[in-house]
Each structure stands twice: as C-alpha cells, then as structure tokens.
Amino acid sequence: MSQGVDVAAGGAQQEQDSDVLVIFGITGDLAKKMTFRALYRLERRGELHCPIVGVAGDDITVDQLVDRARQAITASGEAMDDAVFQRLAGRLTYLSGNVTDAPVYEALTAALRPYHRPLFYLEVPPALFGPIVDQLGEASLLDAARVAVEKPFGHDLASARELNARLHRHLREDQILRVDHFLGKEPVIELEYLRFANVAIAQVWDRQSVSCIQITMAENFGVEDRGRFYDGVGALRDVVQNHLMQVLALVAMEPPASASGSELRDKKAEVLRAMPAANPAHCVRGQYRGYRDIDGVAADSTTETFVALELEIDNWRWSGVPIFLRAGKSLTERVTEVRLILRSTPRLSFLPTPAQVEPNQIVLRIDPNPGFRMQLIARDEDETWRTIPLQTVFGTELGEPMEPYERLFLAALGGDHRLFGREDAIEETWRILQPLLTDPPPVQEYDPGSWGPAAADDLLGDLPPWHQPWLN
Numbered sequence: 001m002s003q004g005v006d007v008a009a010g011g012a013q014q015e016q017d018s019d020v021l022v023i024f025g026i027t028g029d030l031a032k033k034m035t036f037r038a039l040y041r042l043e044r045r046g047e048l049h050c051p052i053v054g055v056a057g058d059d060i061t062v063d064q065l066v067d068r069a070r071q072a073i074t075a076s077g078e079a080m081d082d083a084v085f086q087r088l089a090g091r092l093t094y095l096s097g098n099v100t101d102a103p104v105y106e107a108l109t110a111a112l113r114p115y116h117r118p119l120f121y122l123e124v125p126p127a128l129f130g131p132i133v134d135q136l137g138e139a140s141l142l143d144a145a146r147v148a149v150e151k152p153f154g155h156d157l158a159s160a161r162e163l164n165a166r167l168h169r170h171l172r173e174d175q176i177l178r179v180d181h182f183l184g185k186e187p188v189i190e191l192e193y194l195r196f197a198n199v200a201i202a203q204v205w206d207r208q209s210v211s212c213i214q215i216t217m218a219e220n221f222g223v224e225d226r227g228r229f230y231d232g233v234g235a236l237r238d239v240v241q242n243h244l245m246q247v248l249a250l251v252a253m254e255p256p257a258s259a260s261g262s263e264l265r266d267k268k269a270e271v272l273r274a275m276p277a278a279n280p281a282h283c284v285r286g287q288y289r290g291y292r293d294i295d296g297v298a299a300d301s302t303t304e305t306f307v308a309l310e311l312e313i314d315n316w317r318w319s320g321v322p323i324f325l326r327a328g329k330s331l332t333e334r335v336t337e338v339r340l341i342l343r344s345t346p347r348l349s350f351l352p353t354p355a356q357v358e359p360n361q362i363v364l365r366i367d368p369n370p371g372f373r374m375q376l377i378a379r380d381e382d383e384t385w386r387t388i389p390l391q392t393v394f395g396t397e398l399g400e401p402m403e404p405y406e407r408l409f410l411a412a413l414g415g416d417h418r419l420f421g422r423e424d425a426i427e428e429t430w431r432i433l434q435p436l437l438t439d440p441p442p443v444q445e446y447d448p449g450s451w452g453p454a455a456a457d458d459l460l461g462d463l464p465p466w467h468q469p470w471l472n
Contacts, residue, residue, distance in 0.1 A: 018119035025123035026054030036072040038405035043088040054094045062094040105139040121148045130166040137170030148177040157430035178421035182243040184404030187370035191250045214339040217327040228296030234303040245429040261417030272428035274315040282310040286453040287443040288330040308456040330448035335469040336366040
C-alpha cells in the first residue's frame with residue numbers, strides 16, 4: 001500500500017506553489033457556502049496569488065459568475081470590501097460544459113497554456129472524480145499538477161480501494177489531496193501542539209492515566225431537505241468514517257519526528273493500523289422519530305441518523321483504554337468535543353469523611369467556540385467536593401483563526417500535505433468500520449432533542465457515562 005511522500009523523486013516542481021487554481025463545480029453548493037468566502041478571505045489577507053478558472057455545466061458568463069460570488073460572500077455574513085472583491089473578481093474566468101466530455105478539456109488546455117503547475121480542485125460528486133481525472137490525464141494536464149478531491153472517498157473499503165486505483169492511473173500519491181474540512185479546523189490542528197508541547201498534558205496522555213476516551217459530534221438539527229442524499233449515506237459514513245476517525249488518529253498518534261506532511265500522516269496511519277475492526281455487538285444505531293417522513297427518505301428506511309460505537313487500539317500507549325464515538329442529528333445540542341476521562345484516585349482516607357472523588361477530565365471543544373478545559377477537583381468552604389474547570393477559549397487567547405477552507409485552499413496551493421488524508425489511512429478507517437456496514441445492528445428510534453437511543457448509554461457499561469458536553 002502506498003505510503004506517499006511530499007515530493008516524488010523527479011517531481012521537484014511539486015515543491016513550488018501552484019500557479020493557477022481550477023475549480024470544477026464552481027457553481028455548486030459548496031462553492032456558494034464555503035469556496036467564495038474562503039477565497040475572498042485569502043484575498044483580503046494577501047495570500048492569494050494566482051488566477052482562478054471555474055468549470056461547471058451552467059451556461060453563464062464570467063460576469064454572472066462574479067455576481068454569484070458576490071452574493072455568496074455577502075450571504076455568508078462576511079463584511080464586503082469592494083477593493084478586495086474586485087481583486088478577487090479580476091482573477092476569475094469561466095468555462096462551461098459537460099465535465100465528462102472532451103471539448104471542455106480542449107478549452108481548458110488552451111486556458112492553461114501560460115501556466116505550469118495547476119491545482120485542480122474537484123467540488124463535484126465522487127462519481128465524477130474518476131472521469132475528470134481520466135480526461136485531465138488524456139489531455140496531458142497532470143504532469144506537474146495537484147488534484148484535490150472532497151470527501152467521501154468511497155462508500156466502503158472496496159469502493160475506496162477502487163477509487164484510489166483509478167486516481168493512481170494518472171496521479172502519484174503525492175499529487176492527490178483528499179479534503180476533509182475537519183482537518184482545517186483550528187482545534188484539530190492544535191491537538192498536535194497541545195499534546196506534545198506541554199509536558200503537563202503529555203505525561204497523562206496514555207493508558208497509565210486515561211480510563212476512557214469519549215468523542216462526540218452532536219447536531220441539534222435534522223436532515224431537513226437533504227433526505228434523498230442522506231438516506232443513502234447515514235451517520236457512520238457521513239461523519240464517523242472521515243471526521244471523527246481523523247480526529248481520533250490525532251488524539252492517539254505518537255509524536256511526529258519532523259514537520260513534514262509525510263511524517264505526520266505516517267503517525268496517523270500507524271495508529272489506525274493498530275486498531276482492530278469494530279465489533280457490531282459494540283455499536284448502537286438510532287433513527288430519530290419523523291425521519292422517515294422527510295421527502296426523499298424511504299418509508300421503510302433503516303438508515304441511521306445516530307451511531308455510537310466502541311473501538312480500541314492495540315499498542316503500548318493505549319492498550320486497554322476503551323474509545324467511544326457518538327454522532328447524530330436532532331440531538332440536544334450542537335457540539336463536537338474530545339473528552340479524556342482520567343483514572344480515579346484512591347479513596348481519600350485522610351479526610352474527616354473519606355470519599356472517592358470524581359476523576360479529572362481533559363476536554364478539547366472543536367465546535368462551537370473552540371477551546372480547551374481541564375476539570376479538577378477541589379473542596380469548597382462547606383467541605384463539599386466540587387469540579388473546578390480550568391479553561392481557555394482559543395479565539396480569546398490566540399486571536400481569530402483562519403477558517404477551515406481558507407487553510408485548506410492555502411495548503412493545497414502550496415502543496416502542504418499535512419491537512420489532507422492519505423490513501424493508506426483512508427483505507428484503514430474503512431477497514432475498521434467495515435463490519436458495521438456488512439452486519440449493521442438494527443436501528444432504534446429516539447426522540448428529537450434527546451441524546452439518542454437509551455442503548456447508547458448502556459454501551460459504556462460500568463465505565464464513566466457519556467458526559468454532558470462543555471457548552472458554556
């Protein structure tokens with residue numbers, strides 16, 4: 001299985017920034033919600049230095065594309081600076097046509113003639129990844145190019161391997177950038193630094209001190225108007241296989257030996273390889289009441305809108321530490337967090353009233369208001385044990401961070417692989433979760449606004465229960 005490198009032998013051009021950005025699907029939903037805003041913010045920061053060629057099927061002019069970009073940026077809540085926007089607009093050109101047909105690539109070849117190192121960013125359905133790369137290869141446009149593809153990377157292990165094999169017909173692994181926007185989030189990036197730059201944290205980040213790990217991704221809204229898409233996907237494929245497994249890899253990996261993208265991704269792949277496949281008996285699937293009434297959802301759907309599961313890692317650092325993941329829609333709150341629950345102290349027999357106190361906890365909040373918290377135990381003036389939180393909100397202490405897609409575009413243009421997935425790690429996540437796809441547990445109904453099926457609580461047994469996420 002390919003391990004990938006930052007710069008392939010003989011591919012010295014890959015060390016240089018891309019000199020043109022080509023966005024397939026520039027009239028789509030992702031561009032409307034994220035892309036134009038991210039490019040505008042990069043322009044405002046002075047970080048955007050290349051022309052942008054949009055490619056899509058809509059029969060519109062470049063002026064109409066510019067108008068759409070302005071509307072999208074304004075609708076996102078971003079304050080509009082006309083001078084900045086005009087600089088961005090001046091970079092835009094547009095090609096319309098069917099992206100599976102040769103004429104588009106003939107026009108693209110002509111448009112790219114002045115440039116040497118294109119970044120092709122594919123904001124299209126995954127079924128088009130292969131056909132587009134095939135056409136780019138046949139047009140001889142890939143020699144010094146990078147290609148970014150948005151998740152999902154397959155829908156199971158077999159399809160992930162098939163997709164990778166098809167991309168590798170024309171591309172080296174170091175030319176492929178697999179985009180998972182979670183890897184561009186500030187607190188996810190901070191995980192590496194929090195763990196390894198702080199001895200007070202590093203010394204307790206292992207099986208000697210940690211009794212269990214809980215990772216939660218909760219959304220307080222439902223599927224809404226995405227029923228047709230979501231019913232063929234479900235929570236496991238939608239957010240666990242990609243977002244949460246990538247976060248888990250960063251939580252559990254060993255320290256990289258260098259700053260290279262290859263080294264970081266080696267460590268993530270290493271810890272994923274140490275994880276046994278999930279056991280369907282240790283998984284709970286749920287579906288909120290009313291889901292089957294949504295337009296596009298099958299009347300007898302068994303697609304999960306909630307999933308909770310237990311995983312483990314068979315290595316020296318984490319052996320014996322259970323890891324629990326849960327994700328779902330129509331839950332009580334919208335919050336994503338990592339929570340390490342430390343082992344309990346012995347019974348405190350020196351006290352007037354001997355007691356077993358609550359274990360300490362370490363919490364990394366990813367969304368909303370990213371921050372870090374340590375929960376300690378103290379005794380108040382009434383001699384009552386209380387939890388004392390020591391916490392910081394990153395935005396307050398570190399200033400406004402780049403947004404995920406800003407980081408991802410900037411990294412992609414510069415060929416920085418640290419924020420992107422690699423073939424071997426992606427396939428490992430599918431391997432780990434494949435038993436839950438092959439032999440899924442039955443779905444159990446839960447009430448919208450709850451924390452999912454009651455069986456998700458039973459999954460933890462005698463271990464500390466799911467904790468109320470850090471919200472305030």
